[in-house]
Amino acid sequence: MTSVQESPSVMPIMNMVYGLWVSQTLVTAHERDVFGRFAERPGMTPGELADVLGLQERPVEQLITTCAALGLLQRDGAGYRNTPMTDKYLLRGGEDYVGGWIEVVSRHDYPGWLKLDEALATNKPTAWDTEKQTSMFDNTDTVLVETFWEGMAAISRPTAQAVAGAVDLSDARSLLDVGGGGGAYAVGMTRAYPQLRATIFDLPFVCDLTEKKVQRTELSDRISFAHGDFFNDPLPTGQDVVLLSMILHDWDEDQCKHILRSCYDALKPGGRLLVSELLVDDTKDGPLDATLMSLSMLVETFGRNYTGAEYREWLLEAGYTDVEIRPFDAPAANGVVVARKP
Template identity: 45%
Template sequence: MNSQVVPLPLLNLTFGVHAFKALALATDLGVFTELSGSSTTVPRFAERHGIDERPAELLLTACTALGLLHLDDSGTYTNTELSQEFLVRGKPYYFGGRVAVVDRHEYPAYLKLADSLRGNYPVTWDAERQESLFAPDDPVMVEFFWEGRYTLSAFSARRVAEKLDFTAIRRVLDVGGGGGAFAVELCRHHPGVRVTIFDLPFVCDLTRTRITAAGLADRIPFVAGDFFADRLPEGHDTVLLSNILHDWNEADARRILAICADALPADGTLIICESFVGDDKRGPAPAALMSLNMLVEAWGRNYTAAEYTSWLREVGLRTERGSLLDGAPTTAALVARKARP
């Protein structure tokens, strides 16, 4: 036995469930929102939430160890910079919606991961009864998924708006843009840009309120439709696909790319934002794990940049560059341009 090899990395992996459930419970209780501009102690926290001091201390200690709370020498807990920025409801990049989706929608499905592995089918929805994951009659999806979609995408959208050159871009078609995160961030950062959200009718209805609240209704119109059944609206110099393609199997992903290419004018731009698995299929871990998540969620996986480059070439688009989105849940943006005839 190699004495230099120890099981601690494996133990740390098993702690993942404990860490996530501590985050999910504290977020669901509104702990970080409660402590925005305030503080608490174990007795005060226990009294406020109607619980004994022992469980109160255990949860607060766990959150402190995870870097979500700060404990001073007087026994007072406050938010850390991380939780203050991303776990306080109402903040621009509030991440609690994504936490709720994983807790309510994805976490239970992992109890059936072996079923998905053996049967090669998703378990977060009824594949025999529903046409797809995105069903308007699924209460969990309606209540949590689209809010979680926004919170997962908002910071990535900000990075795209900051890092990519939008000088020549005026009209963006955000295909499957429900939630509105990319539309909002692009318009906020680039006053000359208008973004059309194309998505299913019920998703458009759920997203309108957020666009209105952002004060951008005059620059972010909606077109309701199904990209497999309806022609994409014309008049856009750029098409955006953000976290769409990984939901679909290879044949459907290539079909979506062809549909988007057909909607672009000559010299038009296609932007693909995804968590790309490396071309060598060795990682990175977040993209690989999100790809595994598709086993319980849908029929796709996280594809590689090399695969996208090949598929784009088949539909007349030339990959120009890729940009890493540092610190964002979506790892990179791939930019391609439609060739002139």
């Protein structure tokens, strides 16, 4: 008897096609402050929300029913209210607010992604003008710059907690956060380890933006700043720990190796380097978040997301020892590569 092979479903492809629809639903609801309105008045009907927003009922109803289908809203009698997830992550001013990242992606990333084929054909970023800028960080648009760093902080806060839990820094006294703009990692690591003092090394304008954020925390007396460019300036030396979080994927292989050597020079003997990234599998067939971020680097930088094996090779080449990878699950990284300076 011949068995009939079941035909594969077309739905995974259809769900990929719908990806833009889903993301734009979230972006538009966030920009219209739909979730803030429901936090103020839970249970509003589509008509009541339309009045608050100054819009017609038909499009508002279509938007919020889709938000409900996505798990962003839930029915409350004749109206709707936020879900616990929405209240936790999408209310402006909340400690866990990730709306900054939504704004970065919608304002900065999406225009580049819509020209993905151009990036593929030219091997150049499409999210910024390569004729006028040297990198995505060379931007004079202050609103976009501040939005970028706010967005990075949004996804870095929970990731910093994951990094702190994946390593034991109880014997460390100094941490250098290289490219630590936004301050989320310095704050998270010093909060997790009370004996630790952190230095954020970044470009002057980034340090200026970050210093204001750090001053609003209870940790400002344990976090200092060093201005510089890690391609042209030496890093502060004598460090117990050096952290690179979401830094290396912005740069090509030779630039990554340069940064790793500079970090080696900054460490004390016995000091540790932490590289926190969305690591691509060594087999280069996943995971999806890391591979999508890598493709995002095509439209944003001249870098890509690298594998754990690639980092291991570069670290050993630079003189590090005891290289290991500690996986975890977080928005901005799926693991940390740990290496030691002998």
